[in-house]
Amino acid sequence: MKGTNGSQTFRVRVRLHHGRPVPVEIAHDEHTAVIAENRLLRDSGEALLRLPGLPGDVRGRLLRLRVMLGEITPIRRGNRVPAWWPSRLNTRYHDALRLAELVLRGVSIEHRPGEVTVHGFLFDLAKVFEDFATRALRDATGELDDFGGHCVRQATHHLDERQTIRIVPDLVVYTAGGAPVAVADAKYKVEKPAGFSDTDLYQMLAHCTALNLPEGHLVYAKGNAPHGAHRVRHAGVTLHQHALDLDQPPAGVLTDVRAVARRLTAR
Incomplete structure (x- = not known):
């Protein structure tokens, strides 16, 4: 059986103790906001906010992102950029996450055939x-x-x-x-x-x-x-x-x- 209670997903393995009503063995995964995807988005947003000459609407969206991810632990200077893996859970954010990695690593996109259109390159x-x-x-x-x-x-x-x-x-x-x-x-x-x-x-x-x-x-x-x-x-x-x-x-x-x-x- 699978059930959902808030942010916890419970998998009840009753087959291990067939016929025994209690106790029930439970394995659960703890889901918090401090995940690699959110850390990437938070810190790349902070990095972009330090750029001079940002358009007002862009700065406003980045400030709203800062508020939304305010509880996320920032990546310490010198630490590696957290690794993330594409999945169905983060499908909507694949482009944003790849862009966040580029910002945090101080690199630009590669001039190769692809599906994403950009209007400039970023150089350190x-x-x-x-x-x-x-x-x-x-x-x-x-x-x-x-x-x-x-x-x-x-x-x-x-x-x-x-x-x-x-x-x-x-x-x-x-x-x-x-x-x-x-x-x-x-x-x-x-x-x-x-x-x-x-x-x-x-x-x-x-x-x-x-x-x-x-x-x-x-x-x-x-x-x-x-x-x-x-x-x-x-x-x-x-x-x-x-x-x-x-x-x-x-x-x-x-x-x-x-x-x-x-x-x-x-x-």
Whole structure:
């Protein structure tokens, strides 16, 4: 027998105890609002509300969604996006759930044949720039005539001796023997009148300390000056800040990248 009482579905297995009226063995499933589908919709709505320039009607619908799903536990920063599976129970929300996954992962739809029509693509420009800058810098470094080593993107090292604190610089330059000789990080930020963020310098100083390097290089998307350098007191480390002007033809951008590559490999 099956019966429904509120949000609980009961399956009474009377065949196990045929002829015995009581006690009756019951197995039940507890249904709550905190499920993967609702968590996806709630957090993607919150992410969209932070976008500037939302039309008033869109913002209004997202705010109503926030109220409807107010009891849902948000996904903690850094945690994986919850997995969901298509079923007859969520058939009406398949498109919305797939869109929510795209929003939370910071990706866009794929340009492939399908049944859903869209009017734009979503790009994470920070990731686009960082991928371009490190790839172009790696290629430019390898093309230098006097370069006898190799470059690794996203190389994992450790800050402490017990190797519990990971650091993952965007690009590390090694000698032919495998010793690190330069480190670089790409940042998609616009320089403010007061300068770039200090937190980037702290991070680069940690990279230089862990790799035992006297210099570190930060590559930004744009700035008021093409290059700046800071000598860290009592550390003997110089932190370089390079700014790539993207408002120029591709050939000009690659010329600037080659200039940064020469600074990385300068002895």
